[in-house]
Amino acid sequence: MYVGIDVGTSVVKAAAFDGTGRELAVAARPVGLALHGGFAEQDMEEVYGSVVAVLDELTSRRAEPVELAGLTGQGDGVWLVDREGRPVRSAVSWMDGRAHELLDQWLADGTVETVFRRTGSTMFPGCPGPLLAWLDSHEPQSLDAAATALYCKDMVFRRLTGAPAATDVSDASMPFLDPRTRTYDNGVVELLGLTHRRGLFAPVHDRLATAPARGEGLPPGTRLSNGPYDLPACALGAGVTAAGDGLLIVGTCLAALVATTDLDLSGEPAGLYxxxxxxxxxxxxxxAMVGTAALDWVLSTTGVPHEEVDGLLDATPPGAHGVRVLPYFAPSGERAPFVAPGLRAELTGISLESTRADLVRGVCEGIGYAARHCLEAAGLTGSLAVCGGGTRSPAWMRLxxxxxxxxxxxVEGEVGARGAVLAAAERYGVALETSAWTQPTAVVEPDAGRAxxxxxxYQEHLQKLAGARGRMPG
Structure with a gap:
């Protein structure tokens, strides 16, 4: 049995696979996300406890021994721990917006562009650069008490194994890593005013860290690999490794990824490498900041259960009777394929004749347009895989x-956990048939007329987006 662990923003999951990649069992547990006044934080003890709980549940339900395990999880944010790996405060989530004013300043004075030219990363409020700078100014005692500023999966790996604090090149990519040398760019650290906090940065392992489990959740001695974080793990799990091929993750975050061997830092600053x-x-x-979370908001606001989504999508035509949605619902604005911390969602074309079906289709179409914008900016030229919670809706996939x-x-199922296992197998030299592990469950063809x-x-969406950005303060 091969075990993949995926520490998501809202749900922690552990999945078991056999040697052919067949999913045997999944254990999941929701975790809280405290949202208040633009702040978004998570209790690290709750997150870690949930990881142990789902692993206990999974391994207790299966008789097979664990061959190896791979770990992945949400990226960005700041997870401050002491020398023993214990939290010194709540984790600051990648969805946090407290540093938006600082980022606005860095956008205006060219700092954001300079960082992109050096590292290929376009900062947003919830990434470690602005968050660490904000904490340094407003909450220095937390940084003083911390030994390391980790990422989510790194905190979990340290607790599961007792290994020294470290991270990998995928998590370190935003925003301090030089993608050419695969080491921290100290010039960027200085530019962001964090040189005196340089000691908080976790050492970067060029290859994924490995260590035996200590016995919490996983049997003692289980071979465990740390990383990559959830976006590249999903790319591995979906078989997206050839240059030009892409992946769209329709989850809480709407993420467009395209594999490339071309590092071009000369274009418009957007996204990251x-x-x-x-x-x-x-x-x-x-x-992008918001994917299924935008649909979840519409469903909760209108009182529509998730199981009715497919029927509602089929109940109204393309265009949703004029209802249009700019799906930028995140309290920290948008980060891809542009950075706009003050951008907010807009719903237009609504009248007394509009139905719940129109609202649901309108937001799904808006998310689709945002996805198209991201994929074009990322340079998609090959095939496109799709994974994430949104794939559970056949009607949404057709749309x-x-x-x-x-x-x-x-590609359905626990794709991030699957990628974590494949990464672990590669790291430990365990031969797995990658093509079998990454087979799609379906191929959905577009309808020519609707396309x-x-x-x-889509062109109308871009025009509306330009207008919304033009109305932003400042």
Whole structure:
């Protein structure tokens, strides 16, 4: 049995696979996300306790021994721990918006562009650069008490194994890693005013860290690999490794990734280049802030259960009777394929005749247009795989294929956990048939007529977006 652990923002999961990649069992537990006044934080003890709980549940339900385990999890944010790996405060989530004023300043004075030219990363409020700078100014006692500023999976790995604090090149990619040398760019650290906090940065392992488990959740001695974080792990789990091929993750975060061997830091600053375990190979990433979270908000506001989504999507035509949604619901604005901390969602075209079906289709179409924008900016030229919670809706997948105007290789199940196992197997020299592990569960073809309709709708979306950005303060 091979075990993949995926420490998500809202749910922690552990999945068991056999040697052919067949998913045997999944254990999951929700975790809290405290949202208040633009702040977004998580209790590290709750997160770690949930990891142990799902592993206990998974291993107790299966008789097979654990061959090896791979770990992945949400990226960005700041997870401050002491020398024993214990939290010194709540984790600051990647969804946090407290540093938006600082980022606005860095956008205006050219700091954001300078960082992109050096590292290929376009900062957003919830990434470690602005968050550490904000904490240094407003909460220095937390940084004083910390030994290391980790990422989510690194905190969990340290607790599961007792290994020294460290991270990998994928998590370190935002925003301090030089993608050419695969080491921290101290010039960027200085530019962000963090040189005196340089000691908090976790050492970067060029290859994924490995260590035996101590016995919490996993049997003692289990071979465990740390990383990569969830976006590149999903790319591995979906088989997206050839240059030009892409992946769209329709989850809490709407993430567009395209594999590339071309590091071009000369274009418009947007998204980031995620370094991978293979030097000279990157993922050009455009991780938009909100994906299924936007649909969840509409469903909770209108009182529609998730199981009714497919029926509602089929109950109203393309265009949703004029209802249009700019799906920028995150309290910290947007980060891809542009950075706009003050941008907010807009719902237009609503009248007394509008139905719940119109609202649901409108937001799904808006998310589709945002996905198309991200994929174009990331340079998609090859095939496109899709994974994430949104794949559970066949009607949404048909709509998405139409909006994107291309076939979708739908990869269902725990794709991040699957990628974590594949990364662990590679690291430990365990031979697995990758093509069998990454087979799509379906291929959804676009309808030519609807694709043509949505091609025009996409241009209208870009115009509405330009207008919304033009109305932003400052």
């Amino acid at each position: 995620i370094s991978t375990d293979r030097p000279g190979h990157w993922l050009r990433a455009m991780p 998405l294929a139409d909006v994107l105007g291309r076939p979708l290789r739908v 043509a309709y949505y091609a025009k709708g």
